[in-house]
Each structure stands twice: as structure tokens, then as C-alpha cells.
Amino acid sequence: MLELRDVHSYYGHIHALKGISLSVEKGEIVTLIGANGAGKTTTLRTISGLLHPRHGSIWLDGERLDGLPPDIIVRKGVGQSPEGRQIFPRLTVMENLEMGAYTRNDKEGIRRDLEHVFGLFPRLAERRNQPGGTLSGGEQQMLAIGRALMCRPRVLLLDEPSMGLAPLLVETIFNIIRELNREGTTILLVEQNAAKALAVAHRGYVIETGHIVLSDNAANLRQNDLVRKAYLGET
Amino acid sequence: MTTPTTSLAQPTTTLATAPSAWRDALRIGLIGGVCAVLVALIGMIEAFSNRNIIAGVITLGTLLIIGSAFLSGYFATRSASDSPRAAEVIGRGALAGLMTSLFLTLLALFVNAVPTIRSMFINASPALVQLLTLGQGMPAGNLLLLVVGTMMGALAGLLQLVPPVFHRSLIIGVVITILIGMMQDLLRVTFQNWSALRPVSNFFFTSNGLAPAGAATIFALAIVFNVVWSQRGDRVRAGIRSLPPAQRRALNLGLVIFGGIILLALPWVVGLFFSEVLVNVGLFVLMALGLNIVVGFAGLLDLGYVAFYAIGAYMIGLLTSTSKEIVFAGGWSFWAALPFAIAVAILAGAILGIPVLKIRGDYLAIVTLGFGEIIRLLAQSDFLKPVLGGSRGVELIPKPAIGPFEFAGPQELYYLILAGCVIAVFVSLRLKDSRQGRAWMAMREDEDVAQTMGINLVNTKLLAFMIGASLAGIAGAIFASKLAIIYPHSFNLLISILVLAVVIIGGMGSIPGVILGALVLVGLPELLREFSDYRLLLYGAALVLMMLVRPEGLWPEEARQRELHEAEEEVSLSEKLADDEELAREGATG
Known part of the structure; x- marks a missing residue:
């Protein structure tokens, strides 16, 4: 469904992605794990068009995405919950969610999707008129995910949804990711928390300094020596 | 709601923080004094002394002089409203007011002693000295200014102690009176166009500034209105909100038409x-x-x-x-x-x-x-x-x-x-x-x-x-x-x-x-x-x-x-963390 073929991205002169190839099939959760600075967020920024690859191509259902501006890529069906829970802090929860549906015009559908998001995250419904900045960390993460869902993405890109959250809450967020996937959402999940990510994902890729060094199904990756040493903290 | 957050405002032990609060008042008084001297030296006081706010009582220039002492006192005591001792607050205000008026007094003495300063500061004129001694001549006027300044500062301190409704109403009353006094040209000319309104105009205005009785009336009206509104305003607004939509729309339309007529006329x-x-x-x-x-x-x-x-x-x-x-x-x-x-x-x-x-x-x-x-x-x-x-x-x-x-x-x-x-x-x-x-x-x-x-x-x-x-x-x-x-x-x-x-x-x-x-x-x-x-x-x-x-x-x-x-207003971090814990529990059980 979503496919990256030999993608190279640069920040100025810095060669950040050195030939990334990966694919996400319909209905899958695929995780991209790696250390800080390995290129995880850069990969997502390249997919969503905030960064244009210098070589390689990105495909969504046989359509080329690379080179398109970010707003068109959203319209093609790539939704994103950005790193660090970048919600709009002074817009209310409701306004944040409405922003997520910016590309859409079907009022009835938007209303139904709002109900759906509020069903997934009852807490957001309680706080619908509260400014986003006053939400707790976990609530902001929920809002960011809910907002990304509002554009009805065919693929949902999640950038470190567990970052900075208390352990119990990380559990909650991953349960939600699993729940979303059960409903049929295709997800590309970028995570530092490899143990949790591999527990929910079907397949995974390991990225190191701009290269994919490993790719396999999640169960095998969990058994892999390199992953166990470097990312799961086992000896 | 908002609470003062400076460390000075919340003395955990009055003994430990009291001296620093006094020092703070002194500092604000000094800053106010420097500002007041600057305002005097660039000629604002003299230029504004030609505009009467209340005829024969106070001009805009004099208002700047005593207002500076008041403001110093006000800011020196702003964060002290929850201080346990009233006398202390008033004293701090008085100190700040005294410091500010002291600067102006020193300026007057200096200009008087060194007239050649005018070659450098063109506005340091005898007229300014006259204003800075409140028209009372050298030694007596200096003392008077210090006394008035101290009183103004103390008054500002006192203002912090009255209930917030009156505190606000008093300030609004003063501001509105001053504003109407400053804009009396516009208002008087407007009133004079309509012969029926001439007596009203003559009650409130003289040919130069507000009439004392008029000023008192405006001040009192502004205060009464503000007090009443702060107590009844919510109910009025709630009343309007509870009107049936048709009536509310009619009310809005009426307001728009009323505003439109005023704008057109x-x-x-x-x-x-x-x-x-x-x-x-x-x-x-x-x-x-x-x-x-x-x-x-x-x-x-x-x-x-x-x-x-x-x-x-x-x-x-x-x-x-x-x-x-x-x-x-x-x-x-x-x-x-x-x-x-x-x-x-x-x-x-x-x-x-x-x-x-x-x-x-x-x-x-x-x-x-x-x-x-x-x-x-x-x-x-x-x-x-x-x-x-x-x-x-x-x-x-x-x-x-x-x-x-x-x-x-x-x-x-x-x-x-x-x-x-x-x-x-x-x-x-x-x-x-x-x-x-x-x-x-x-x-x-x-x-x-x-x-x-x-x-x-x-x-x-x-x-x-x-x-x-x-x-x-x-x-x-x-x-x-x-x-x-x-x-x-x-x-x-x-x-x-x-x-x-x-x-x-x-x-x-x-x-x-x-x-x-x-x-x-x-x-x-x-x-x-x-x-x-x-x-x-x-x-x-x-x-x-x-x-x-x-x-x-x-x-x-x-x-x-x-x-x-x-x-x-923000929910404190601890509250957010509590929210997260609750969320996690919900997630774990549900």
C-alpha cells in the first residue's frame, strides 16, 4: 500500500536518509524502530512531504507521492500525528479536531467521525471546549491521534506516541493503537520504545544512521540478537 | 483565578519578607521618581498645564505630578493586597509616593539654584518650578509637594485594602472623569449645538475644563454605575441569554440599528x-x-x-x-x-x-x-x-x-x-x-x-x-x-x-x-x-x-x-499528572 523505494533525504548537506526502502501493506501495523537521530522522524517527514527526497520514490497504492506538496499528500490519504504531540495549544479540543478535517467538506461524515473519535477517547469528549494546551500529556497525545484520524487517512503515521508519557499511560496508548488497527486502519508506527512497538506491530524495520539494517516480522525481530541487545535492553 | 505569584506577595513568614517588601517600595518609588523627572524635563508637565481638567482645581500638568506619586504608591503595593497588616501596606505606598515626589522636589530645587541648566534642558524653566511647587513658592511649595506625594502614595496603598469591586470602581471613576475632562472640547462643542442641552453642558463644563460640581457628578455616576453593574451585570447578561431566540435576535437587531443611526448622524x-x-x-x-x-x-x-x-x-x-x-x-x-x-x-x-x-x-x-x-x-x-x-x-x-x-x-x-x-x-x-x-x-x-x-x-x-x-x-x-x-x-x-x-x-x-x-x-x-x-x-x-x-x-x-x-489559568503540572494517572487507570480497567 505505502512503499518507499531507495529514498535519500538531506537536511542541507547532511545526508540523513541513505536509501530507505520499506513497505506497509493494507491493514498492517508496521513499526520503524531506532535510536535517537537514526532517521525515524526524517523518514516520516519525507513521506508527508515536509522534506523532499533527493533520490528514490514513495508510492501510495501505485501513485507516486514524492515531490508533491504536503497538503496534497494529506488529501491522498496520509494522516500524521507529529512528534512531540504538536497540537494547537490555544485552540479548543473541538477546534483541533475540526482542523484535522480541514481537507474534507462532507459535514455529515465529519460529524460521524467526531463521534467516532469521541467514542475512542471519551476523555476528549469531556474536555471538548478546553484549550488543547491545558490537557495532560496523555490527553494531548490522544488529541493528536484523534486529529490525524479526522482526515480519514488510508495510512496513519504515528511519530513516537509514547514519548514522555508515564508507563501506565504508554500501555493505554498502545491499546488504542491496537484498537485502531482492528478497525482497519493501516499504521506506520515510529518508536523508540521497541519492546512495546514490537508487541503491537505485525512487522518491523530497524533503522540505524539512515540505513535499514533489519526487517522481519515482529515475532522474529523480538528474538533477534541485535534487537535484543541494542533496543530491548536484554543481555 | 489569578493570584499574585511573585515571591514578595506570599510571605511565608512576615518577618523574613517584610524588609524586602519595604525595599521594593523604595525601589519602585525611585523608578517612579526618575520617570517623573524625565517627563518634567521633556516639557510634558508644562505643556499639559494649560489644559484644565477641573476648572480652577487641577490641570493635566498637575495631575501628572501628583499622579506619578500615586502610581508609584499603587505599583509598590500592588502585590500586597493579602498582607496581614493594613498600616504596613499604607506605609509602603506612602514611602513610594514620598520617594517620587522627593525626586520632583529635588528637581525644582536644582532648577531654582542652577538657572543655567536651561541651556541644556530647555524645559527646566521657572514655570516648571512654579508647577513643581504647586504654585506655593519655594520652601512652602516644596514641603507641600512632599506632603501631597506621600498622601497620594498612602492613598494608593489604602486603595489596595478596599474590596476589589470598590477598588476597581474608584479607578474607573477617576479615569472616566479625567478622560471626560480631557475631551471637554469635543463634548462641549457637541452640546452647544443643541440648545436644549445647553443647561446640561453648562452644569458639567466651564469654558475651560470641567466644572467642579460636574466633575463630582461624573465621578459619582461612574462609580455607582460600575458598582451596580458588577453586582447586577451577570444577572442582566443571564437574563438576555435566557430570552427566547426571536426576542434575542430582535434585541441584537435593535442594537445594530441604534448603533447604525448614531454612526450615520x-x-x-x-x-x-x-x-x-x-x-x-x-x-x-x-x-x-x-x-x-x-x-x-x-x-x-x-x-x-x-x-x-x-x-x-x-x-x-x-x-x-x-x-x-x-x-x-x-x-x-x-x-x-x-x-x-x-x-x-x-x-x-x-x-x-x-x-x-x-x-x-x-x-x-x-x-x-x-x-x-x-x-x-x-x-x-x-x-x-x-x-x-x-x-x-x-x-x-x-x-x-x-x-x-x-x-x-x-x-x-x-x-x-x-x-x-x-x-x-x-x-x-x-x-x-x-x-x-x-x-x-x-x-x-x-x-x-x-x-x-x-x-x-x-x-x-x-x-x-x-x-x-x-x-x-x-x-x-x-x-x-x-x-x-x-x-x-x-x-x-x-x-x-x-x-x-x-x-x-x-x-x-x-x-x-x-x-x-x-x-x-x-x-x-x-x-x-x-x-x-x-x-x-x-x-x-x-x-x-x-x-x-x-x-x-x-x-x-x-x-x-x-x-x-x-x-x-493553566492546570498545574501536578494536576495534569493526576489526570494522566486517572487516564491510565481508566485504560487499564476498560
């Missing part, structure tokens, strides 16, 4: 001179509403906004002028030329917009600043003199007319401006609540996130520049036909800065705020002739003060107010 009620002031205010309302779209809605800092004003004015000038010196003078009517003026302004908005699409923040401000200067220099250049008239400008611009009705004087032009402002308000209101308005808001918050919401930054930015430019173009067009002659130097950087100040002081993104800002920054100085010399100084002071005290502006937009006061 205004130039004939207030007379010729004040209509001129209204026209100038209106031009700035129009421009500020346009800049508000660029800066307030879309968050793009534009320091060259005057360029579009100039383009609108020059297009009208060139197309309608009958001057022989301009090669392309069109001799068209205003109405035929107006669409072209607007179109060219919009085009210029796009031309400015395209190169700055990738530029953010400070860099954008610098580029737009340059753009504004380029337009002015082009108009001024000898090279383009045959086309644009060079530094002599464009002359013989006719007045707009509809049939036999000519917008000749300010009272007629007022309606043209009013129409422009109504259109601008309408456009702003519609845009604000539209999809486009939300796209601007998202872009203002974070360009990257806005893009991942599917917003096209190129279109969004260009549209903001173009709509902003169109409103400035209309303002420029009206300006050109108002003056009948335009020069390049009418379009200098200062206009851009003034419009920006209007938007910032009024409240970025807020439509009523911007209108209020124009009234305060453009209207007030024109009404107070003494202000004109100190206009820029006061703008600067007002901007600094606003940024410190009320950064969201006089009449803020809802979302911006939320942002700037987040720190105060």
Missing part, C-alpha cells in the same frame, strides 16, 4: 473639526483591519504595509488627476478608478507575497520593511517623475461624487470611509469564522503542523497578503481624493509602524480591538493638541507598557487571550 452632531478627526481615525481603522488579517489572523509580520496604501493612493491620483505634468493623468472619475486601484494593490500584495513565501518571522519583517521603502523611493524618484510626479507628487485629484452629491468636506467623506470600514469589518468577520480563517490560525500556530493538516501554505499566505493589500488600497484611494494632492513623503515608514501599533495595542486578531486601537492611538492625539509633540514618545511608552501589562491588547481575541494567560 455622527459627523453632523460633532461638527466639522471632529468629522475631520473621524475621517483620519476611519482611514486607520480601514488599514488596521487589513493589516490585522495579515498580522493578526495569519501571523505574518508586515512592516511595509504602507506600500499598499501608497499604491492605492497613487493609482487613484494618476487615473483621476487632470494635471498636465503627469504624462498618464487619466481624468477618470473616482468610481471608475477605484477598481483599478484595488486591483493593483492586490497584485502588489501577490508580488510581495511570492518571494517571501519561504521566509518566516523576523526575516519576513525585514523584507517587507524594504518593500515599503522601495515603493516610496520609486514614487519619489526623478527617473519616474513624468509618470509619478517625483517629489512634487500628483496634484488636481478630484473629489468623488455620486450624481450631484460630492464627497467634498470631511462630513461627506466620513460616509465614504464608513462604507469602507463596514465592508472591511464584514469581510474580516466572515473570513475569521471561515475555513480560510481556520487555515490562517493553524498557520500562525505552526506552519509544519498546518501543512500536515492539508493546508496549502502558498495559497494561504498569498491570500492573506492580497486581502490585506486590498483594504489598504481602498484606504489609500480615499486618502488621495480627500487631500486632492499626494506626495511620496505621506507614505513613510511611520505609517506602517503606526498601523502595526494600532493592531498590537488594540489586540491582534480582534476586530473590535483594532477599531478601539485606532480610536485611542489616532483619535486621542488629534483631540489633545498638546499631545502632538509627544505623540511618538507616548506611542512607544504605550507599546512597552502594553507588552508588559496586557500583551493581548485592549480588546483581545479569544484564542490569543487563552494563549497569553495560559500560565495563570
Whole structure:
């Protein structure tokens, strides 16, 4: 469904992605794990068009995405919950969610999707008129995910949804990711928390300094020596 | 609600913090004193002493002198309202007031002892000494000033101790009395036009300042009204809210019609001179509403906004002028030329917009600043003199007319401006609540996130520049036909800065705020002739003060107010953590 073929991205002169190839099939959760600075967020920024690859191509259902501006890529069906829970802090929860549906015009559908998001995250419904900045960390993460869902993405890109959250809450967020996937959402999940990510994902890729060094199904990756040493903290 | 958060305000042990609170009062008194001396030396006190606030009792100059002591006392005790001991608070206020008046007294003594200081400070005159001794002569007046200053400071301290309702009401009462006193020209002239109102006018006003009885009445009325409103206001508002929708709509419609009638009748009620002031205010309302779209809605800092004003004015000038010196003078009517003026302004908005699409923040401000200067220099250049008239400008611009009705004087032009402002308000209101308005808001918050919401930054930015430019173009067009002659130097950087100040002081993104800002920054100085010399100084002071005290502006937009006061209202971190724990528990059980 979503496919990256030999993608190279640069920040100025810095060669950040050195030939990334990966694919996400319909209905899958695929995780991209790696250390800080390995290129995880850069990969997502390249997919969503905030960064244009210098070589390689990105495909969504046989359509080329690379080179398109970010707003068109959203319209093609790539939704994103950005790193660090970048919600709009002074817009209310409701306004944040409405922003997520910016590309859409079907009022009835938007209303139904709002109900759906509020069903997934009852807490957001309680706080619908509260400014986003006053939400707790976990609530902001929920809002960011809910907002990304509002554009009805065919693929949902999640950038470190567990970052900075208390352990119990990380559990909650991953349960939600699993729940979303059960409903049929295709997800590309970028995570530092490899143990949790591999527990929910079907397949995974390991990225190191701009290269994919490993790719396999999640169960095998969990058994892999390199992953166990470097990312799961086992000896 | 808001609680004072400085460490001084919350003495855990009164003993430990008391000396530092006193030191703080002393410091604020010193700062107030330095400011007061500065105000005296630049001549404001003397210039303002000619304007009576209350006839025979107090002038604006004297008000500055004793007001400085009051303000010192007020700020020295502001954070002490929860202090256990009343005497201490009053004492601190008195100390600050004494310090401030001491500075002014020292200034008076110094000027008196060293008259040659005048060669350096031209305003250090005997007249100033006279004012600084409150008209009582040397030793007695000095003492009097110190006593009055101390009393003022103590009074300010006392004010902190009364219940907040009265505290606020008293301040509002004083401010309203002073404002009415300052604007007595406008009000008296207006009243004198109507013979039935003459006795009322004579009760409140003398030929120079408020009558003492009138001032007392205004003060009392303002206080009573404010106290009553603060106790009953919520109920009235709730009453209005609980009205059936049909009645509420009728009420709104009634208010709109009432406001409309007042606006339509205004130039004939207030007379010729004040209509001129209204026209100038209106031009700035129009421009500020346009800049508000660029800066307030879309968050793009534009320091060259005057360029579009100039383009609108020059297009009208060139197309309608009958001057022989301009090669392309069109001799068209205003109405035929107006669409072209607007179109060219919009085009210029796009031309400015395209190169700055990738530029953010400070860099954008610098580029737009340059753009504004380029337009002015082009108009001024000898090279383009045959086309644009060079530094002599464009002359013989006719007045707009509809049939036999000519917008000749300010009272007629007022309606043209009013129409422009109504259109601008309408456009702003519609845009604000539209999809486009939300796209601007998202872009203002974070360009990257806005893009991942599917917003096209190129279109969004260009549209903001173009709509902003169109409103400035209309303002420029009206300006050109108002003056009948335009020069390049009418379009200098200062206009851009003034419009920006209007938007910032009024409240970025807020439509009523911007209108209020124009009234305060453009209207007030024109009404107070003494202000004109100190206009820029006061703008600067007002901007600094606003940024410190009320950064969201006089009449803020809802979302911006939320942002700037987040720190105060914000749910504390511990509360957020508690929320998260609860969330986690919910998640674990459900």
C-alpha cells in the first residue's frame, strides 16, 4: 500500500536518509524502530512531504507521492500525528479536531467521525471546549491521534506516541493503537520504545544512521540478537 | 483565578519578607521618581498645564505630578493586597509616593539654584518650578509637594485594602472623569449645538475644563454605575441569554440599528473639526483591519504595509488627476478608478507575497520593511517623475461624487470611509469564522503542523497578503481624493509602524480591538493638541507598557487571550499528572 523505494533525504548537506526502502501493506501495523537521530522522524517527514527526497520514490497504492506538496499528500490519504504531540495549544479540543478535517467538506461524515473519535477517547469528549494546551500529556497525545484520524487517512503515521508519557499511560496508548488497527486502519508506527512497538506491530524495520539494517516480522525481530541487545535492553 | 505569584506577595513568614517588601517600595518609588523627572524635563508637565481638567482645581500638568506619586504608591503595593497588616501596606505606598515626589522636589530645587541648566534642558524653566511647587513658592511649595506625594502614595496603598469591586470602581471613576475632562472640547462643542442641552453642558463644563460640581457628578455616576453593574451585570447578561431566540435576535437587531443611526448622524452632531478627526481615525481603522488579517489572523509580520496604501493612493491620483505634468493623468472619475486601484494593490500584495513565501518571522519583517521603502523611493524618484510626479507628487485629484452629491468636506467623506470600514469589518468577520480563517490560525500556530493538516501554505499566505493589500488600497484611494494632492513623503515608514501599533495595542486578531486601537492611538492625539509633540514618545511608552501589562491588547481575541494567560489559568503540572494517572487507570480497567 505505502512503499518507499531507495529514498535519500538531506537536511542541507547532511545526508540523513541513505536509501530507505520499506513497505506497509493494507491493514498492517508496521513499526520503524531506532535510536535517537537514526532517521525515524526524517523518514516520516519525507513521506508527508515536509522534506523532499533527493533520490528514490514513495508510492501510495501505485501513485507516486514524492515531490508533491504536503497538503496534497494529506488529501491522498496520509494522516500524521507529529512528534512531540504538536497540537494547537490555544485552540479548543473541538477546534483541533475540526482542523484535522480541514481537507474534507462532507459535514455529515465529519460529524460521524467526531463521534467516532469521541467514542475512542471519551476523555476528549469531556474536555471538548478546553484549550488543547491545558490537557495532560496523555490527553494531548490522544488529541493528536484523534486529529490525524479526522482526515480519514488510508495510512496513519504515528511519530513516537509514547514519548514522555508515564508507563501506565504508554500501555493505554498502545491499546488504542491496537484498537485502531482492528478497525482497519493501516499504521506506520515510529518508536523508540521497541519492546512495546514490537508487541503491537505485525512487522518491523530497524533503522540505524539512515540505513535499514533489519526487517522481519515482529515475532522474529523480538528474538533477534541485535534487537535484543541494542533496543530491548536484554543481555 | 489569578493570584499574585511573585515571591514578595506570599510571605511565608512576615518577618523574613517584610524588609524586602519595604525595599521594593523604595525601589519602585525611585523608578517612579526618575520617570517623573524625565517627563518634567521633556516639557510634558508644562505643556499639559494649560489644559484644565477641573476648572480652577487641577490641570493635566498637575495631575501628572501628583499622579506619578500615586502610581508609584499603587505599583509598590500592588502585590500586597493579602498582607496581614493594613498600616504596613499604607506605609509602603506612602514611602513610594514620598520617594517620587522627593525626586520632583529635588528637581525644582536644582532648577531654582542652577538657572543655567536651561541651556541644556530647555524645559527646566521657572514655570516648571512654579508647577513643581504647586504654585506655593519655594520652601512652602516644596514641603507641600512632599506632603501631597506621600498622601497620594498612602492613598494608593489604602486603595489596595478596599474590596476589589470598590477598588476597581474608584479607578474607573477617576479615569472616566479625567478622560471626560480631557475631551471637554469635543463634548462641549457637541452640546452647544443643541440648545436644549445647553443647561446640561453648562452644569458639567466651564469654558475651560470641567466644572467642579460636574466633575463630582461624573465621578459619582461612574462609580455607582460600575458598582451596580458588577453586582447586577451577570444577572442582566443571564437574563438576555435566557430570552427566547426571536426576542434575542430582535434585541441584537435593535442594537445594530441604534448603533447604525448614531454612526450615520455622527459627523453632523460633532461638527466639522471632529468629522475631520473621524475621517483620519476611519482611514486607520480601514488599514488596521487589513493589516490585522495579515498580522493578526495569519501571523505574518508586515512592516511595509504602507506600500499598499501608497499604491492605492497613487493609482487613484494618476487615473483621476487632470494635471498636465503627469504624462498618464487619466481624468477618470473616482468610481471608475477605484477598481483599478484595488486591483493593483492586490497584485502588489501577490508580488510581495511570492518571494517571501519561504521566509518566516523576523526575516519576513525585514523584507517587507524594504518593500515599503522601495515603493516610496520609486514614487519619489526623478527617473519616474513624468509618470509619478517625483517629489512634487500628483496634484488636481478630484473629489468623488455620486450624481450631484460630492464627497467634498470631511462630513461627506466620513460616509465614504464608513462604507469602507463596514465592508472591511464584514469581510474580516466572515473570513475569521471561515475555513480560510481556520487555515490562517493553524498557520500562525505552526506552519509544519498546518501543512500536515492539508493546508496549502502558498495559497494561504498569498491570500492573506492580497486581502490585506486590498483594504489598504481602498484606504489609500480615499486618502488621495480627500487631500486632492499626494506626495511620496505621506507614505513613510511611520505609517506602517503606526498601523502595526494600532493592531498590537488594540489586540491582534480582534476586530473590535483594532477599531478601539485606532480610536485611542489616532483619535486621542488629534483631540489633545498638546499631545502632538509627544505623540511618538507616548506611542512607544504605550507599546512597552502594553507588552508588559496586557500583551493581548485592549480588546483581545479569544484564542490569543487563552494563549497569553495560559500560565495563570493553566492546570498545574501536578494536576495534569493526576489526570494522566486517572487516564491510565481508566485504560487499564476498560
